[in-house]
Amino acid sequence: MCFDPxxxxxSGQTFRWKRFVTKDExxxxxxxxxxxxxxxxxxxxxVAKLKESNSNRSNFSDDIANYLSTNDDLDRIVQSFPRDxxxxxxxxxxxxxxxxxxxxxxxxISFVCSINKNIPAIKMMLELLSxxxxxxxxxxxxxxxxFPKPSTLAKASKIDLLACKVGFRWRFIRFIANxxxxxxxxxxxxxxxxxxxxxxxLISELSGTxxxxxxxxxDCVMLFSMHKMEAFPVDVWMLRCIQSIYSQKMGxxxxxxxxxxxxxxxxxxxHKSAHEYFGRYCGYAQQYLYMKIRHDFIRNKxxx
DNA sequence: TCCCAGGTCCTAC
DNA sequence: GTAGGACCTGGG
Numbered sequence: 057m058c059f060d061p062x063x064x065x066x067s068g069q070t071f072r073w074k075r076f077v078t079k080d081e082x083x084x085x086x087x088x089x090x091x092x093x094x095x096x097x098x099x100x101x102x103v104a105k106l107k108e109s110n111s112n113r114s115n116f117s118d119d120i121a122n123y124l125s126t127n128d129d130l131d132r133i134v135q136s137f138p139r140d141x142x143x144x145x146x147x148x149x150x151x152x153x154x155x156x157x158x159x160x161x162x163x164x165i166s167f168v169c170s171i172n173k174n175i176p177a178i179k180m181m182l183e184l185l186s187x188x189x190x191x192x193x194x195x196x197x198x199x200x201x202x203f204p205k206p207s208t209l210a211k212a213s214k215i216d217l218l219a220c221k222v223g224f225r226w227r228f229i230r231f232i233a234n235x236x237x238x239x240x241x242x243x244x245x246x247x248x249x250x251x252x253x254x255x256x257x258l259i260s261e262l263s264g265t266x267x268x269x270x271x272x273x274x275d276c277v278m279l280f281s282m283h284k285m286e287a288f289p290v291d292v293w294m295l296r297c298i299q300s301i302y303s304q305k306m307g308x309x310x311x312x313x314x315x316x317x318x319x320x321x322x323x324x325x326x327h328k329s330a331h332e333y334f335g336r337y338c339g340y341a342q343q344y345l346y347m348k349i350r351h352d353f354i355r356n357k358x359x360x
Numbered sequence: 361t362c363c364c365a366g367g368t369c370c371t372a373c
Numbered sequence: 374g375t376a377g378g379a380c381c382t383g384g385g
Binding site: 068170 | 366369
């Protein structure tokens with residue numbers, strides 16, 4: 057299986073993995089389902105398990121395989137991409153990148169936290185939320201925290217949420233937690249629907265079941281937890297990427313000129329064009345492009 | 361001090 | 374239907 061934790065865990069799709077270097081081999085520790093997992097290239101090891109978990113209902117290797125989307129045929133996915141130089145270079149540069157299949161609830165709250173924040177700040181918020189509202193999982197020499205449950209966040213106070221540095225997002229978090237806890241928003245049933253239906257259901261204006269979930273956050277949940285490959289989250293980085301590399305190829309040059317953000321209808325138009333241009337696995341293409349445009353931008357900044 | 365950050369919501373045209 | 378401002382807050 058082609059999997060590089062370094063690339064995958066730093067690709068902005070997940071925020072709670074921590075990097076360690078032991079005996080000059082880097083490893084990553086994070087929480088998947090009820091397990092604390094140490095991940096190395098091609099190897100996953102259970103470090104600790106949540107005591108309250110029901111061992112009959114989950115199996116370590118199955119949970120890991122599902123999380124890492126091991127059924128994805130990366131060769132076939134990459135073969136389906138258009139032969140353009142920028143994307144092909146991205147695929148070469150970020151070999152081992154996988155689109156994960158995360159828990160939809162954790163993924164949804166993570167990307168609600170991402171609104172108008174940079175990655176270090178998102179990591180901090182999620183860490184604080186887990187420490188304050190999650191369950192402790194003890195390994196031999198360290199303590200980890202599971203991601204908080206909907207019922208816990210649903211009854212969290214404004215003050216306690218603000219202590220986790222989530223700012224104005226506290227309303228979104230508590231509202232969504234209540235919808236999930238009450239069953240009005242059933243993420244499992246959403247995940248079983250088609251991309252279009254599932255996405256619509258997550259976006260507040262159509263369903264009324266969420267608040268604080270627009271097209272970008274919904275697309276992240278579609279791609280990073282429900283494995284809908286047609287999703288193509290368009291954030292500020294993808295907008296820069298499309299403006300500088302793809303606007304002509306996609307016929308969007310007039311629409312995107314000087315744009316710094318997207319309206320709902322322009323977002324949908326960009327998504328439609330991206331789906332047509334990159335094909336049925338455009339979600340994977342987006343992830344390679346996201347890595348490359350950020351990498352190029354940071355490198356260019358360093359050269360200035 | 362100002363600007364920005366893996367956006368969304370609300371208001372005024 | 375759409376542009377423009379507000380929104381918490383930490384860091385550069």
